Amino acid sequence: MIQLYNVYKTYEGNTPALFDISMIIKKGAFVFLSGPSGAGKSTLLKILFRWEKHDHGQVLVNGMNIGKFKESMLYLLRRNIGVVFQDYKLLPGKTIFENVAFALEITSNQPRRLIRSRAWEALKNVGLSHRKDAYPLQLSGGEQQRVAIARALVTEPKILLADEPTGNLDPDISQEILKLFEKANRVGTTVVFATHNQDMLASGNHSVITLNRGRIVDTRVLT
Ligand SMILES: Nc1ncnc2c1ncn2[C@@H]1O[C@H](COP(=O)(O)OP(=O)(O)OP(=O)(O)O)[C@@H](O)[C@H]1O
Numbered sequence: 001m002i003q004l005y006n007v008y009k010t011y012e013g014n015t016p017a018l019f020d021i022s023m024i025i026k027k028g029a030f031v032f033l034s035g036p037s038g039a040g041k042s043t044l045l046k047i048l049f050r051w052e053k054h055d056h057g058q059v060l061v062n063g064m065n066i067g068k069f070k071e072s073m074l075y076l077l078r079r080n081i082g083v084v085f086q087d088y089k090l091l092p093g094k095t096i097f098e099n100v101a102f103a104l105e106i107t108s109n110q111p112r113r114l115i116r117s118r119a120w121e122a123l124k125n126v127g128l129s130h131r132k133d134a135y136p137l138q139l140s141g142g143e144q145q146r147v148a149i150a151r152a153l154v155t156e157p158k159i160l161l162a163d164e165p166t167g168n169l170d171p172d173i174s175q176e177i178l179k180l181f182e183k184a185n186r187v188g189t190t191v192v193f194a195t196h197n198q199d200m201l202a203s204g205n206h207s208v209i210t211l212n213r214g215r216i217v218d219t220r221v222l223t
Contacts, residue, residue, distance in 0.1 A: 001024070001026055001027045001060070001061075001062065001063070001190075002023075002025040002048060002059075002060070002061055002159070002190070002192070003023075003025075003058070003059070004021050004023050004024075004058070004059050004060075005022050005057055005058040006020055006021070006022055006056065006057040006058070007021040007047070007057035007058070008054060008055045008056040008057055009040075009043055009047060009054045009214075010055060015213070016213075016214045017040045018040045018043055018044060018047070018214045019213075019214040019215050020057075020215070021044065021057070021211075021214075021215070021216060022057075022216075023209060023216065023219075026190075027188075027190055028185070028188055028190055029191070029207060030181070030182065030185045030190075030191045030193070030206040030207065031192050031193070031206065031207045031208070032194075032200070032201055032207065032208045032209070033045070033192060033193065033194040033195075033208075033209055033210075033211065034194075034195060034196055034209070034211070035196060035210050035211035035212050036212060037196070038213070039196075039210075039211040039212050039213065039214070040213075040214040041163070041164075041194035041211060042194065043214075044211070045083075045161045045163050045192065045194055048061060048066075048081070048159075048192070049077070049078065049083060049161060050066050050069060050074055050077055050078075054067060061080075061081075061159070062080055062158060062159075064077060075107075079107055079155065079157075080157055081158070081159045081160075081161060082152030082155065082159070082160045082161070083152055083160075083162075084145070084148050084149055084152050084160070084161070084162040084163070084165045085148070085162075085163050085164075085165065086163060086164040086165060086166075086167035086168055087168070088145055088147070089148065090144055090147055090148060090151075091136070092135065092136055092137055093135075094135075094136075095132065095133050095134060095135055096123065096128065096132060096133075096134055096136060096139065096147045097119055097120070097132035097133065099136065100123055100147065100150050100151045100154050101115050101119035101154075102151075103151045103155060104119060104154050104155060108155070118154055119150075119154055120132065122150040122151070122153055122154035123147070125150065125153070125180075125183075126146040126147070126149055126150045126180055127146065128143060128146055128150065131143070140173075141169055141173070142170075142173035145166070145168075145169065145177055146176075146177070148165075149165075149180050149184075153184055153189070158188075158189065158190060159189065159191075159192070160181065160184055160185075160189050160190070160191045161192050162191070162192070162193045162194065164194055164195055165177055165181075165193070166178070166195065166197060166200065167195075167197075171199060174197065174199075174200060175200075178200060178203065181193060193206075205222060206222060207220060207221045207222045
């Protein structure tokens with residue numbers, strides 16, 4: 001569960017990126033964050049992962065008041081969250097299998113054999129186990145994004161945050177990527193998916209929270 005109460009964020013010398021934001025995202029929900037460029041979508045996601053700290057208000061993630069977290073406690077938050085970005089952020093010098101396995105290596109001390117089988121399973125879930133020895137740049141954009149999703153999901157996070165994950169992809173591939181997020185959501189992962197792609201917003205039967213200039217201007221909640 002994600003709870004925000006009267007959250008404000010202003011970057012230095014700028015107008016507010018988030019202004020008096022309150023929302024509750026229930027466990028297991030699938031929520032789109034929409035709104036034009038500069039609306040505050042990325043800022044909201046960054047606050048949920050504590051890349052950015054909010055100025056005022058309260059942010060609770062899985063019951064943890066993350067505004068009060070010291071750096072040394074952030075792992076408690078981040079081990080429950082997977083993140084996917086528009087530009088994939090894969091490590092170019094590692095194979096896609098190594099990219100996915102690496103996410104597990106740095107967050108758990110499981111035996112090597114278990115890490116390898118979980119990484120393989122995660123790649124299989126996104127339909128890419130047959131390309132496991134390829135390097136990221138040998139794959140298409142859609143394939144690279146599928147690897148990024150496998151990497152985000154391999155740790156079995158409770159929450160999956162996505163920042164314009166289909167921003168660089170064509171419409172058909174975008175729908176495939178959306179389906180992977182929906183698949184993760186069906187097995188219980190809470191998904192918060194930022195996009196300003198109107199086709200995507202219309203295609204999914206999901207809640208939509210719309211931001212504009214840092215404020216919530218519309219909420220469509222499906223139960
Ligand atoms: N690091 C930063 N320093 C200063 N201002 C920032 C920073 N990051 C974002 N902003 C400002 O905060 C506001 C919200 O930006 P944000 O990136 O959250 O919007 P967004 O809805 O994600 O936009 P986009 O769809 O273009 O990614 C904008 O006015 C932006 O210029």
